[in-house]
Amino acid sequence: MLLLLSVTGKLLRLPIYPLPGTIMESSVTSQPTQASPAQAHAHGHDVEGTSLFGFIVFLLSESVIFLSFFAGYYIIKTTTPTWLPPGVEGLETQAPLINTIVLVSSSFVIWGAEEALKKHKMALFRGLWLLTSAMGIYFLVGQAIEWMSLPFGFTTGVYGGLFYLLTGFHGLHVLTGILLQFLMLGRSLIPGNYDKGHVGVTEVSLFWHFVDVIWIILFCLIYVWQ
Amino acid sequence: MTNAPAADLNRPDDRPNHQPPTGWGRYLTFSTDHKVIGIQYLVTSFLFFLIGGLLAMVIRAELITPESDLVSRSVYNSMFTMHGTIMIFLWIFPSLVGLANYLVPLMIGAQDMAFPRLNAIAFWLVPLFGTLLMASFFLPDGTAQAGWWVYPPVSIQNPSGHLINGQFVWIVAVAISGVSSIMGAVNFVATIFKMRAPGMTFFRMPAYVWAVLSAQLIQLSALPVLTAGAVMLLFDLAVGTHFFDANEGGNPVLFQHFFWFYSHPAVYVMALPVFGVFSEIVPVYSRKPLFGYKVVAVSSLLISFVSILVWVHHMYTSYTPGWMRMFFMVTTMLVAVPTGVKVFAWTATVWKGKLRMETPMLFALGAIVMFLFAGITGVMLAATPIDIHVNNTYFVVGHFHYVVYGTITMGMFAAIYHWFPKMAGRMYYEGLGKVHFWLAFIGTNLNFLPMHPAGLQGMLRRVSSYDPEYAFWNVLASLGGFLLGMSTLPFILNIVSSWVQGPKAPANPWRAIGLEWMVSSPPPVENFEELPIVTAEPYGYGKSEPLVENAAAIAASN
Numbered sequence: 001m002l003l004l005l006s007v008t009g010k011l012l013r014l015p016i017y018p019l020p021g022t023i024m025e026s027s028v029t030s031q032p033t034q035a036s037p038a039q040a041h042a043h044g045h046d047v048e049g050t051s052l053f054g055f056i057v058f059l060l061s062e063s064v065i066f067l068s069f070f071a072g073y074y075i076i077k078t079t080t081p082t083w084l085p086p087g088v089e090g091l092e093t094q095a096p097l098i099n100t101i102v103l104v105s106s107s108f109v110i111w112g113a114e115e116a117l118k119k120h121k122m123a124l125f126r127g128l129w130l131l132t133s134a135m136g137i138y139f140l141v142g143q144a145i146e147w148m149s150l151p152f153g154f155t156t157g158v159y160g161g162l163f164y165l166l167t168g169f170h171g172l173h174v175l176t177g178i179l180l181q182f183l184m185l186g187r188s189l190i191p192g193n194y195d196k197g198h199v200g201v202t203e204v205s206l207f208w209h210f211v212d213v214i215w216i217i218l219f220c221l222i223y224v225w226q
Numbered sequence: 227m228t229n230a231p232a233a234d235l236n237r238p239d240d241r242p243n244h245q246p247p248t249g250w251g252r253y254l255t256f257s258t259d260h261k262v263i264g265i266q267y268l269v270t271s272f273l274f275f276l277i278g279g280l281l282a283m284v285i286r287a288e289l290i291t292p293e294s295d296l297v298s299r300s301v302y303n304s305m306f307t308m309h310g311t312i313m314i315f316l317w318i319f320p321s322l323v324g325l326a327n328y329l330v331p332l333m334i335g336a337q338d339m340a341f342p343r344l345n346a347i348a349f350w351l352v353p354l355f356g357t358l359l360m361a362s363f364f365l366p367d368g369t370a371q372a373g374w375w376v377y378p379p380v381s382i383q384n385p386s387g388h389l390i391n392g393q394f395v396w397i398v399a400v401a402i403s404g405v406s407s408i409m410g411a412v413n414f415v416a417t418i419f420k421m422r423a424p425g426m427t428f429f430r431m432p433a434y435v436w437a438v439l440s441a442q443l444i445q446l447s448a449l450p451v452l453t454a455g456a457v458m459l460l461f462d463l464a465v466g467t468h469f470f471d472a473n474e475g476g477n478p479v480l481f482q483h484f485f486w487f488y489s490h491p492a493v494y495v496m497a498l499p500v501f502g503v504f505s506e507i508v509p510v511y512s513r514k515p516l517f518g519y520k521v522v523a524v525s526s527l528l529i530s531f532v533s534i535l536v537w538v539h540h541m542y543t544s545y546t547p548g549w550m551r552m553f554f555m556v557t558t559m560l561v562a563v564p565t566g567v568k569v570f571a572w573t574a575t576v577w578k579g580k581l582r583m584e585t586p587m588l589f590a591l592g593a594i595v596m597f598l599f600a601g602i603t604g605v606m607l608a609a610t611p612i613d614i615h616v617n618n619t620y621f622v623v624g625h626f627h628y629v630v631y632g633t634i635t636m637g638m639f640a641a642i643y644h645w646f647p648k649m650a651g652r653m654y655y656e657g658l659g660k661v662h663f664w665l666a667f668i669g670t671n672l673n674f675l676p677m678h679p680a681g682l683q684g685m686l687r688r689v690s691s692y693d694p695e696y697a698f699w700n701v702l703a704s705l706g707g708f709l710l711g712m713s714t715l716p717f718i719l720n721i722v723s724s725w726v727q728g729p730k731a732p733a734n735p736w737r738a739i740g741l742e743w744m745v746s747s748p749p750p751v752e753n754f755e756e757l758p759i760v761t762a763e764p765y766g767y768g769k770s771e772p773l774v775e776n777a778a779a780i781a782a783s784n
Contacts, residue, residue: 046420050340054416061408061446068454068484072469075480082475154467158475161467165458 048199055203059210066214069169073162073221085156090226092146099142100219103174106135107212110205117198122188129185132208136178143171166218173211180204256350258342259751260331263349265649267324268642270353271317277360278312279711281305286673286707289700294691302690303371304363304392310374311359311396314492315403318634320352322499323410325641326438328649330414332742332749333432335423335758340416348409355402362395370396373688375485378470378478382462389464397460404453411445414438423741425760425774432740432764433522437502440526441495448491448534455484479544486537493629494533498526500637501568504590507644508572510738511587512579515765517571525564532561542613551610558608562601569598584736585659589640592667596632600625603678618688621681627674631710636666639717646721647731651748654728658720665713672706733781739766739773744780755783 077083084090113128147167152160184204187193194201253266284305288296297305327345331338339345362369369392372381381393418439422431458469459481468474470481509516516522538546538554572594581587603625607613616622639662646654676699681687685696692700734743741758742749758774766773774780 050416050420053420054340054412057415057446058408058412061412061450064447064450065454068451068487072454072458072480072484075483076469076475076477079477080475154461155465158468158477161458161461161469161476165461165467165469169457 048197051199052202055206059206063210063214066169066217069166070217070221073166076158076162080158082157084159085152088152088159091223093223095142095146096219096223099139099146100215102135102142103139103215104212106132106139107209109135110208114201114205117194117201126185126188129181129188133178133181133185136174136181136208140171140174140178143167163222166222170211170214170218173214177204177208177211180207256346258338258346260327260339260342260345261649261749261751261753263345264324264326264328266349267320267327267352270349270356271319271321271324274312274316274356275321276714278309278317279714281309281312282707283711285309286704288690289692290704292692292694292697292700297690299690300368300371303373303688304369306688307370307373307396308359308363311370311400313630314374314496315400316352316356316359318496318630318638319403319407321638322441322496322634323348323407325503325638325645326414326499327410329645329742330417330435330438331421332745332753333435333740334418334421334426335741335754335760336417336421337753337757339413340421341413344409345413348406348413351402351406351409355399355406358395358402359399362392362399365390365392365395368392375482375489376459377485378459378462378481379472381459382470384463394460394464397456397463401453401456401460404449404456407445407449411442411449414442415446423754423758423760425758427760429520429523430760430763431523432502433505433516433519433526434499434502436523437498437505437526440530441498443527444491444495444498444530444533448488451484452488455481455488458484479541482541482544483537486540487534490537490540491530491533493626494529496634497629498529500593500634500641501526501565503637503641503644504572504594505568506740507586507590507640508575509765509767510644510736511582511584511590512576513582513767514575514579515767515769517574518567519763519765522568522571525567528564529561532557532564536561539608539613542610543617555608555610559605562605565601569594569601584643585654585656585663586640586644588660588663589636589643589666592663593633593636593640596628596636596670600628600633603628616681618686619681620677620685620687623687624674624677624681627677628670632670632674636670639663639666642721644736645742646724647735648742648747648749650725650728651731651746652724652728653731653735654720654724658716662713662716662720665709665716669706669710669713673703673710674706676700676702676706740764741773744774744777754780756780 109128110132113125113132116122116124116128147164150163152163154160154164181204184201187200252262253269255262257263257266284297285302288294288302288305294302327339327349330336359369365388367386367388370376370381372393376393376396384391384393418431418435428436458467461467462470462476468476470476470478472478505516505522536554536558538550539558542551542554576591603621607616607622607625643654643659646652680696680699680703683696685692685699731747733746735747736743741754741760744758745753756776756779758780759776760773761775762771762773764773
């Protein structure tokens with residue numbers, strides 16, 4: 001899925017913001033070699049709108065995977081005779097709560113970055129955008145520290161499996177989000193790249209909000225409902 | 227700015243795809259033209275159809291005698307597992323996606339799909355995972371043997387202890403297939419919503435496009451559930467987690483839910499586009515407008531909605547509580563309402579029409595008749611008491627083969643014959659087409675009808691030996707199976723010879739109404755140099771209303 005995610009994310013966007021040199025000639029619609037009024041009309045569909053629409057459709061579909069994992073968690077938790085592994089009382093919630101606050105706050109930061117971009121304040125955009133990535137990295141590091149401190153592993157009963165499956169799959173999405181943010185940041189250094197439109201930034205931002213919402217549900221399921 | 231690297235790379239997709247199509251070679255390239263990709267899908271999937279068919283021949287040869295005497299039992303398990311897997315994931319899905327790829331942009335007046343590169347990658351994943359799946363025949367312990375449902379605990383056993391075993395490869399291949407399907411689904415939905423020609427409102431789209439849209443919406447909303455289940459199954463098999471392992475507190479029935487939540491609606495992903503094909507073909511060869519066009523169009527969406535709520539009818543015997551059995555019995559029977567609407571609409575369209583019994587119409591009518599039969603046994607199976615009686619018997623096998631062969635594959639042949647002149651620019655040979663139809667129609671019924679009485683008497687599926695009292699029905703079924711196998715030969719002969727040397731096809735050989743018939747055969751690379759401006763509903767047979775306001779300009783521009 002991560003592969004799907006990154007590949008789809010890039011494919012929906014790359015043709016609109018081609019990196020110099022590599023795919024300069026291509027575009028989402030096939031470029032007419034000789035322009036005529038009829039062709040200008042023919043190619044006049046809303047490329048950015050189509051890209052954003054496709055990305056939203058993809059995100060909705062991706063959310064179903066998470067919903068399935070959540071349903072699996074709920075069903076196994078409520079039906080299994082052996083839930084927590086022997087010797088495990090439950091999960092520590094304080095550090096994960098701080099992590100949650102950081103991740104959720106980053107949604108506001110990335111919104112601020114988008115607003116800055118709309119007003120063409122490029123320095124502010126880059127600063128807030130980078131801050132979002134930093135908060136994401138903080139979240140991932142915090143998660144890694146938590147994983148290492150836990151007394152159970154992936155193959156320890158159904159509980160261990162579900163815990164690492166859910167947090168790991170979400171973590172992969174956070175990582176993907178950060179990589180996409182770096183990609184967008186790199187493109188902002190190309191002069192004038194975001195002058196005509198920035199649907200790629202909008203999509204990465206949307207993806208980040210998606211990852212946040214999923215985390216809130218996940219946090220409630222795993223940490224709050226013990 | 228220099229962009230020398232791009233010029234040096236010279237990848238096919240980096241060239242403007244405006245140049246005139248040249249030769250067979252372009253079908254082996256990373257083309258982003260939806261028409262090339264459509265044909266790539268169709269040809270690739272047909273090759274896998276032949277492989278899946280050969281496995282079916284082995285199965286029917288084994289079952290012609292009650293003893294298990296042709297292949298070993300584990301090879302037999304391998305045969306039916308791979309037969310089902312190949313036919314579903316490498317024949318029906320990709321062939322229908324290929325057809326939709328070819329037709330949808332033409333039918334809605336677009337110049338290509340919304341995301342042409344995504345489209346090309348989605349296609350190239352098919353030969354990738356197909357090859358991967360075929361490679362599992364050469365593994366030391368052979369292919370997956372757990373059936374195409376891959377239920378645990380059978381599917382999470384790994385007796386040989388190899389990490390790379392047949393089941394492992396199976397899950398990975400199906401996962402790649404899922405990635406390809408989601409890419410395709412995003413593309414189709416975006417194309418249909420965002421790329422329609424001026425004036426092409428939703429209720430001016432052909433019923434086929436409605437059906438494709440409905441099918442792809444199912445892919446988007448249900449396929450990720452199977453992906454989730456497959457990920458967990460892969461971890462259970464390869465890493466040693468216990469999600470579906472009842473010994474360690476896991477829940478094997480949960481996998482059945484994950485699996486059928488997708489795999490039942492998947493039947494409609496396969497059937498809906500074929501219903502759309504019937505809605506296109508029947509009016510053309512009856513010379514009448516499609517009866518109740520808007521209702522037919524909306525019934526596709528209704529089918530996809532209801533289909534999401536029926537999956538437990540596969541699990542009546544999986545320790546399912548009584549209320550669930552009742553609920554899913556009712557929802558399953560509800561599917562018969564929107565599908566019944568379609569069957570009545572096709573019947574009413576044929577009624578008192580000027581019928582032209584050419585090959586596509588023969589296949590469509592034959593398929594509709596067999597679909598009616600499959601629908602009747604489907605309602606029978608929806609009823610919990612009957613299903614519990616015939617669960618896992620040949621009655622079920624007969625039922626769904628009437629769906630997947632009698633309806634979907636026959637409908638697919640109808641579509642191939644109908645649009646072949648458009649795709650190839652040449653006419654097929656009518657005589658060979660009719661021979662193909664009659665062999666296939668008789669073969670299908672002879673193969674799958676006897677499975678029903680055998681199943682009602684209690685013959686279980688997925689066994690290589692059986693009580694001699696079932697022998698009569700099995701001999702009939704095997705003869706039908708071999709006939710069905712042979713029926714493919716005139717088809718191959720017809721398609722290959724007419725593509726090479728058939729008479730040139732005009733733009734509209736069937737005098738059909740539709741945007742795809744207004745451009746030359748085969749269509750120009752850009753489809754419409756002059757975008758159509760649509761002014762009417764489709765299927766204006768017998769009316770004087772023009773479909774577009776600029777027909778002359780479109781015809782002149784290609």
